[in-house]
Amino acid sequence: MELLRLEEVSKCFGTREVLSRVSLSLEEGELLTLLGPSGAGKTTLMRIINLLERPTSGRVLFRGRNLLELHGEELLELRRRMVMVFQKPVMFSGDVYHNLAFGLRVRRVPEREIRRRVREALELVGMRGYERRDAKTLSGGEAQRIAFARAMVLEPELVLLDEPTTSLDPVMEARVHGIIAKMRERGMSIILTTHKQEEALTLGDRIAVLRGGRLEQVGTPAEVVYHPRSRFVAEFTGMCNIYEGRVVESVDGECVVRVGEALVRLAGGAGAGERVCLGIRPEDVMLIRTDVPLSRRHANLFTGVVRQITPRGGAMLRLRISGPLEVLADVPRHVVEKMHLHPGGEVVFSLKRSCIRLLED
Amino acid sequence: MEYLLEGIQRALLLLLSFDPYVVSTAKVQLMVSTSAVVLAAAAAIPLAVAFCFREFPLKGFLLTLINTGMGLPPVVVGLVVFVFFMSKGPLGFLGLIYTKEIMVIAQFILAFPIILSVSISAINAVPVSIRETALTLGAGRREVMMLVLREAAFGIITGVLAGAGRVFAEVGAILTVGGNIAYSVATEQGMVTLSKTRTLSTAIPLETSKGDISSAIAFGLILLLITFILNLLTNYLRRRYAGGAAQA
Structure with a gap:
């Protein structure tokens, strides 16, 4: 069943067009990777899906409802079904527990339930016992895992991961891939942006290749790798x-x-x-x-x-x-x-x- | 030197014996300045939040005006308030001239732009990524504001304490609108002077000019003690909000 659909989404910043008529869809439980170089428009697209940016034109349909036409409580309710993890996650002042509990508190989840879910999420990312650690003192890799736990604790339908492994070492990257696998086991649908072809190929059920704000090709890893439509896609997926x-x-x-x-x-x-x-x-x-x-x-x-x-x-x-x-x-x-x-x-x-x-x- | 030591000795005696004149003057100072700071903070902090979260025309110009307000000369503020509230002034019918209430108003005007300006800077200094993370975690507008306020708490506290420092130290405004009034009452121990609108900061120059150095030193010591307590409070709150495990 289709969870998300983008129809002809374009975005301009002033006179500069960063996205041009991008149409995409995401099925429930699917992992779609957005592959492209820096400046391809990957992050802007994610921000539009997460309603941090408004597109200049086009429609964003979540479970068939156009997010851009919703307001107030109705919009908030739909928005709370998705969460985004940023490339460089920021931690709120306070301890790790406060960071993980934030999203649950705004949803008015009882404190007892919050404690249970926070403990469970920390275990899933391999950071059990970190509840009282000052979140501002975490290392880059730890902060990234806490950002994942902060997202997972909300049990969202859609998780948007914006270049989650770009600044991580290979060991931490493997751990993050493990966490993504756990997210999938829990039925979460995921859109992940990356500029690493190997990551896009190994993680994605489908790959969408973006170049200069335009969608070059969408397909399964095998389709994109073995039947690249353009020279750009071929080069970017390792056809050297x-x-x-x-x-x-x-x-x-x-x-x-x-x-x-x-x-x-x-x-x-x-x-x-x-x-x-x-x-x-x-x-x-x-x-x-x-x-x-x-x-x-x-x-x-x-x-x-x-x-x-x-x-x-x-x-x-x-x-x-x-x-x-x-x-x-x-x-x-x-x-x-x-x-x-x-x-x-x-x-x-x-x-x-x-x-x-x-x-x- | 001997004269100074004697002055300090007598000042300590006045303090330790809870001299009614010293105590009443300190009370007026605390009541007036604390009320002014609390009211200014109560008005300035929500206004700072609204200022930072809304876009409107001439926002930049308004910020310049607010920042200019930080350097208002206290005597000029006192004069303007006096003109408005004097018996023939537009607000003269309120009968507030030479009362503690008008002193609070004058000090409010002095503290308000400082707290507002520093709070705006503190809120603006919170990275946009904090707001965006809160939004993506499902926070509504009010919850985002509360989170940003919490992140900016350190700077806002600094602003409130800067406002407090300004009003506790100033003389010109409260002297002009309050009149520096004290009165005498007959008690069993004889005539006792009590403060009506006299504060520690306005009493010091008066007692010095009268040659009562011991009273002036006693008032000065209390002012120093207040400043010391304000600093202790600052450090305590900074520790709590900057490093803290406090929950929203």
């Missing part, structure tokens, strides 16, 4: 091999593109003579063993020289290969070892036709 070229041949849904001196064959419709942009993910670059006969399935075979090998975390290595076609390839460590690859060594690689994407520039 992007080339510009000209179609030299186009037959039956397949075309051949000249990129520099290389000819790349790919599945896709483009007219001969047309200038195109194409991309392939680094994990779709296949290294080919030259000591066994080449299969006919191996299309787009190129020879290059390994220039650099860098660890990618886990068991993956990234190879920078130069040649007629410069590529970055993500390859398992054991493959590199088995093929005795080293900087300066020659390598043959293949680009699978079906993995090469035509991108809007």
Whole structure:
């Protein structure tokens, strides 16, 4: 069931348009990540949903009701079903308990119930026993977790998380991801903004990519990663091999593109003579063993020289290969070892036709 | 030097014996100045909240006027109040001239802009993110105001105490409107002088000019004691609100 819908939302600050006709929806229990660089309009969009900003035009529907047309108690009642956690959370003067109890007190929850829910929320974020700590003396990571607890204690239907891990170290980031998982277990719907593609891909049920206030693409992580609509989306989601070229041949849904001196064959419709942009993910670059006969399935075979090998975390290595076609390839460590690859060594690689994407520039 | 020591000795004697003249003068001072500060705070703090939470034309100009009010010369304030309340003045029919009430009015005018201005600064200094966090946690307008007021409490207390410091120390306004009046009554112990509108601050220059240094020193010591208590209070409240575990 649909929880939130944005229709053609635009926002201008003076003459500067920061959001342009953004339409989005969020299902109950869904986690939608808003991915985009700084200045893409992510935070403004969150602030509009949370009614901290009014859009210049468009509609914000929460459970089918336009928030922008509601006033007084009716608006407050709907607003209390959502909560936002800011990138740099601020703590109110006083202790942690006061901070967590604030939202419940304004909802007139009995003090006994407040005590129970505060204790439970602190346990969920791994900060049991912090009730009497002065909130102003918490570290950045602690304050972030208290901000999560302050939101969770309200048991909202919608949680807006504005770049919650941007200023955190990897350990704290993992903890915050754990807290987000607990929020989901409790049925909360979440919109999370981030500029980290990995975070967007691992956490989101769907990803909305924003660029300069415009929505570039919305889809599941697989759709966005493997079928990026534009060069921007491709680059932002880790498709680091992007080339510009000209179609030299186009037959039956397949075309051949000249990129520099290389000819790349790919599945896709483009007219001969047309200038195109194409991309392939680094994990779709296949290294080919030259000591066994080449299969006919191996299309787009190129020879290059390994220039650099860098660890990618886990068991993956990234190879920078130069040649007629410069590529970055993500390859398992054991493959590199088995093929005795080293900087300066020659390598043959293949680009699978079906993995090469035509991108809007 | 001997004269000064003798003056201090006699002053302590006056204080410790609860001399009726000294006690009544201190009472008038406390009654007038405390009332003025309490009333000024009661009016200025809600006004500061309204000022900060509403947008209206000429807001900046009004703030400049309020800030100008912080430096009002007490004698001029006294003169203006006197002109308004003198028997032929527009408010003369109230018959307040040379009473404690008019002294409260004069000191209210002196304390009010100080408390208002400092409170506005304190409220404006509360980060917008505090208001926004409160809003996102579901607070209504009134609850946001209360939270911001609590966050600004430290600055507001400073403003109230600055206002108190101003009125307890000033002479010009209350001297002009109050008349510095004392009267004598016959008691079993003989004639006793009591204060009607004489305060510690107005009595000091008078007794000094009369050559009664011991009384002047006694009044001065009480004023110092009041200042000391005000500072103790400031520190206590600062500790409570700045570091505190107090709940909204």
